[in-house]
Amino acid sequence: MEKKSLSLYIHIPFCVQKCAYCDFLSAPATEEVRSRYVEALLREIEQEAVFYRDYPVETVFFGGGTPTVLNVSQLEKILCKLKENFSWDAKEISLECNPGTVTPEDLKRLHRAGFNRLSIGLQSAQEEELKKLGRIHTYETFLDVFWAAREAGFDNINVDLMSALPGQTLETYLDTLEKVQKLSPEHISAYSLIIEEGTPFYDTYHQADLQRDRDGVDRMGLLPSEEEERAMYEATKRILAGHGYERYEISNYAKAGKECRHNLVYWKRGNYLGLGLGASSMVDETRWKQTEHLEEYLYKYGEATGNRKADEDRRPEMIPLKKSQSEKFHLSKQEQMEEFMMLGLRMMSGVSPEEFKKNFSVSVFQMYGEVLEHYQKLGLLEVSDQRIRFTDAGIDVSNVILADFL
Ligand code: SF4
Numbered sequence: 001m002e003k004k005s006l007s008l009y010i011h012i013p014f015c016v017q018k019c020a021y022c023d024f025l026s027a028p029a030t031e032e033v034r035s036r037y038v039e040a041l042l043r044e045i046e047q048e049a050v051f052y053r054d055y056p057v058e059t060v061f062f063g064g065g066t067p068t069v070l071n072v073s074q075l076e077k078i079l080c081k082l083k084e085n086f087s088w089d090a091k092e093i094s095l096e097c098n099p100g101t102v103t104p105e106d107l108k109r110l111h112r113a114g115f116n117r118l119s120i121g122l123q124s125a126q127e128e129e130l131k132k133l134g135r136i137h138t139y140e141t142f143l144d145v146f147w148a149a150r151e152a153g154f155d156n157i158n159v160d161l162m163s164a165l166p167g168q169t170l171e172t173y174l175d176t177l178e179k180v181q182k183l184s185p186e187h188i189s190a191y192s193l194i195i196e197e198g199t200p201f202y203d204t205y206h207q208a209d210l211q212r213d214r215d216g217v218d219r220m221g222l223l224p225s226e227e228e229e230r231a232m233y234e235a236t237k238r239i240l241a242g243h244g245y246e247r248y249e250i251s252n253y254a255k256a257g258k259e260c261r262h263n264l265v266y267w268k269r270g271n272y273l274g275l276g277l278g279a280s281s282m283v284d285e286t287r288w289k290q291t292e293h294l295e296e297y298l299y300k301y302g303e304a305t306g307n308r309k310a311d312e313d314r315r316p317e318m319i320p321l322k323k324s325q326s327e328k329f330h331l332s333k334q335e336q337m338e339e340f341m342m343l344g345l346r347m348m349s350g351v352s353p354e355e356f357k358k359n360f361s362v363s364v365f366q367m368y369g370e371v372l373e374h375y376q377k378l379g380l381l382e383v384s385d386q387r388i389r390f391t392d393a394g395i396d397v398s399n400v401i402l403a404d405f406l
Contacts, residue, residue, distance in 0.1 A: 005089075006055035006283070007265040008082060010041070011276030012067040013294070016101065020134035020204075023196040025278040025292055026065035033294075038074045040301035041276055042081050047301075048275060049085035052283075055271060056089040057082070059262040061096075062115075068097040072106045076113045083114075092117055092156075092261045097145070099137035104148035111152045117260075118149050119158040119189075124165060125176040132166050134200075139179075146183060156258060158187035163232040165193050166205075166222040173232045174239070181243045186258035190236045191251050192229065233396075249347050250395060267343045269336075285336060288328040333360060337367060341405040345398070350382075350389025364388065371404045 014034055015026045029037070060082065067075065079093070094117040095110060102110075107118075124130055125139045149157055159180050163173055180188065195201050205223060224232070237247060245253035249267065252260065265272055274281045278292040291297050331339070337360055344351035356364040365372065372388065375381040380394035380401060390398060 004055050004271055004284070005058045006052055006086070007059040007262055007270060007272040008057055008061070008086070009262075009272055009274040009276075009279055010060065010062045010067075010078060010082075011274065011279040011290075012062060012064040012070060013037075013277045014064065014069040015066045016069060016098070016136045017134065020132070020200040021193060021195065023199050024065065033298075034070060034074070036298050036302065037277075037294075038070065038078065039303070040298050041078060043301040043303075044275055045078070045081045045085055048273065049082075052273065053087060055087065055283075057086045058089055059092045059094075059265060060090050061094045061262040063094075063096045065096075066098045066101055066121075067095055068101040068106070072109045072113075075110065075115075079113055079115070090114075094119055094158075094260070094262055096121065098135075099141040099145045101136075102145060102148075104144075104151065107145075107148050107152035107154070111154055116154070117156040117158070118154045119160065119187075120145060120149070120185075121160045122180065123160060123162045124168070124172075125179045126168070126172045129165050129168055129172065133162075143183075146185075156187070157185045158189060158260065159183070159185045161188060161190045163190065163192050163236070164224050164229045166201075168224055168232075170224075170228055170231050170235070174235055177235065177239050181239060181245075184243075184255075187252070187254045187260060188240060188245060189252050190240075192233070247348055250398060264347075267347050269339055269343060285331045286328050287331060289326040336360070338405055341368065342402045345388070345390060345402060345405075348389065348395075350387045352387060353385055368405060375401055375404075 011025070013026045014029045014037075015022075017028055018026070060079075062075070062078075070078075075095070082088075083090075093115050095115045096119045098121045120142065121135075122139075122142045123133060123135060125142075127138055130138065146157065146159075161176060161180060193201075195205050197206075236253075240247070240253045244255055246256065247253050248259050249263070252263070254260070264270075269282070271283045272281060273283060274290060276290065277294060277297050278290055280289045281287065291300070337356075340356060340359065341351060341364075351364070353364045356362075356367075360367075372381060372383050375394065376383045380391055380397065382389050382391050382394075390401070394401060
């Protein structure tokens with residue numbers, strides 16, 4: 001029987017400080033909490049790995065948070081534990097890192113330990129923009145990390161960029177893009193800022209929006225207009241294409257052969273196991289999510305003290321239900337088909353009708369004929385027996401189209 005492969009996602013929920021726009025599961029933590037977390041994570045790895053002996057691990061991604069808030073020995077320990085416990089065939093081992101959290105020596109050790117892909121969060125090359133975002137680093141600090149990573153042997157580097165930032169203009173965005181492409185990283189992720197509820201940005205900009213509706217005074221001037229945002233989006237495609245980057249997913253660009261294998265697993269609906277706080281998993285069409293509650297996680301995988309009273313006292317109280325580990329649920333065939341379309345169409349190569357038929361024993365044209373025909377007529381989808389994919393115009397309204405596959 002053919003062996004099924006597995007990808008591992010390791011969540012490190014710590015950051016030096018919280019950025020003003022961030023709603024990821026991350027926060028600053030003391031050294032003591034970080035160290036308890038690593039111990040708990042090592043235990044979770046041991047406990048979970050026994051269920052996946054038959055699944056060779058092909059990609060690993062350490063994300064967060066800022067994984068490099070942990071010290072190098074802790075990261076080495078986690079990677080070592082994964083290697084010892086899983087059936088190891090990892091070709092890509094990515095590590096997210098933020099400038100200001102690693103030294104050149106750290107990078108050398110991390111590369112020697114086996115990490116072979118580095119994803120650096122830059123977001124912008126403009127100091128003012130970085131400050132407004134609440135980032136802990138300058139552009140100079142980023143450059144130091146980038147060159148130190150090259151020196152350490154990393155030949156597969158991603159740089160994260162953001163557009164539609166407060167105070168950003170087309171000119172400053174173009175400057176950032178030009179500076180970054182000149183460094184020639186193998187991969188660039190370029191996302192637009194989304195102002196999420198519960199972040200300091202939401203309070204600032206959403207309130208300003210409400211106030212404007214009341215008194216007509218526009219305090220939103222700091223955010224780029226829709227036209228500017230559109231121009232930034234167009235510039236990203238044009239400039240990166242002109243420098244040998246292929247757009248292979250809505251927001252991701254790579255040099256030939258340097259697509260992020262781990263992310264391709266998500267979009268192609270391969271098996272992945274998430275380890276660590278709040279990490280999501282999908283294996284053999286079953287989905288679940290680890291608890292998002294740190295105390296619960298530390299309790300669950302913490303070492304028992306042997307003293308019943310002490311152990312009971314450590315039990316976290318009042319754990320919000322929604323943050324506890326979710327039940328495992330098996331996706332229905334309908335849900336699997338929806339995901340196949342929604343995730344697959346994010347890739348510029350789109351989906352294959354033949355593969356759809358092979359997976360679900362039904363034709364994609366039979367299932368989604370009406371939707372496909374509608375958007376094909378509007379020039380938003382390219383539809384053939386070989387591939388179904390977005391046209392350039394279709395990508396721009398992809399969210400609306402994808403929703404129609406639900
Ligand atoms: S570094 Fe990343 S994960 Fe951490 S707060 Fe900033 S955006 Fe969020």
